[in-house]
Amino acid sequence: MFSLTALVLAACGSDQGSGDDIELVYVAWDSEIASTNVISQVLEEAGYEVTMTQVEQGPMWSSVATGDADGFVAAWLPNDMASSYEEYGDEMVELGANLEGxxxxxxxxxxxxxxxxxxxxxxxxxxxxxxxxxxxxxxxxxxxxxxxxxxxxxxxxxxxxxxxxxxxxxxxxxxxxxxxxxxxxxxxxxxxxxxLDDPKGVYESEGEIRTMVREGLEEDKPGAYQILSNFYWEPDDMNEIMLEISQDGVAPEEAAANWIESNRDKVDEWLEGAE
Structure with a gap:
């Protein structure tokens, strides 16, 4: 029996060959809602039609590994999502950290x-x-x-x-x-x-959030690949959007648009080389 998540991913991935369609998957954490809304709007600015699909952590990784989705900007590594990375990391392309610390x-x-x-x-x-x-x-x-x-x-x-x-x-x-x-x-x-102090060092103390994309994205959609590769910001950037959503009741897409408008120089750097 197929899960609803699998059916949604399959349906969204059916137009994967279209040069202007991009699907990003994300987990329903405030941090990833902020980052996915921002990078989606930047991709749309470059002419892509972006679908954002909310899933749980496992399907987020497996959907990109199988090519049903194009990528995500939500890989908390090296420890927090280590099991998913070990299972699926070799089946996708790692574009490096989009946020450190x-x-x-x-x-x-x-x-x-x-x-x-x-x-x-x-x-x-x-x-x-x-x-x-x-x-x-x-x-x-x-x-x-x-x-x-x-x-x-x-x-x-x-x-x-x-x-x-x-x-x-x-x-x-x-x-x-x-x-x-x-x-x-x-x-x-x-x-x-x-x-709380963690003397045994189980939790992430100096981790990063990385961007992961499906194999073949660079060849299929080089502009989107370049933007996702360029995407990098600071914790204060992410916190600014999350605070506007949580404290001011602003919709995520509006908060993302506000941040983009106020950080034009940084966004223009992400768009470099994506023509």
Whole structure:
């Protein structure tokens, strides 16, 4: 039986040979919503018709490996998505980092003064960790953390939106909460949070987000390939868009357009060589 995701990807990939069509896949994380909306609009500016398909982490990688989608700008490496990279990395083209300085881990509000390390977590402080979607790399790393640190705490899967909503509610009431976290993310600009020390080094401390595309894209669509290869920005850039979406209620596509308008020089660099 085919999953709905597989059917959607197959349908979107059926026009793969068209020179002006590009499909980008992405996971429903605020960071990737920001980056995918931005690069999609830049590709559209260059004359491409872009389809953005939201999927989970596994299908994001497999769809590009099989050529059903053209690429994604959401590969958190070298640790966070290591299992997906190991499984599918050799079947696609890696264009390098589009953002450096990425961090993943567990975070708590700074008012939890006696919790500064993963080793400090006990049922006396918290009985569960609020996570995101179960297939995410940070969730798999957290499962390893619970095992390696022998924590008597459960991991609850949800989504980026549900996790940040729970964080906001707990923060407003000054209640304890532990969340799976990553940076860049707007929650660090909105709340006073701290990453917990990770003495065993399970989480990503100095990672990057890389761009991955399907084999043959450079030959089929050299302009799009060049733009995706040129795409590079800073954590502050991504945070600016995420904050506008989360705090001001601006639609992702509008926030992306606003950022592009305010960062014309950087966008023009991405477009170089794509004629």
């Amino acid at each position: 990425a961090i993943t881990g567990l975070a708590v509000p700074t008012y939890m003064e006696d919790v500064n390390s993963i080793e400090d977590l006990t049922p006396e402080h918290i009985d569960s960790i609020t996570g995101i979607d179960g297939g995410a790399g940070v969730m798999m790393a957290t499962e390893q953390v619970i095992s390696d640190y022998e924590l008597d705490i459960e991991l609850t899967a949800s989504s980026d939106a549900i996790m940040t909503a729970a964080l906001g509610d707990s923060y407003e009431n000054q209640e304890p909460i532990v969340v799976t976290a990553w940076q860049p993310h707007w929650m660090f600009n909105t709340y006073d949070l701290k990453f």
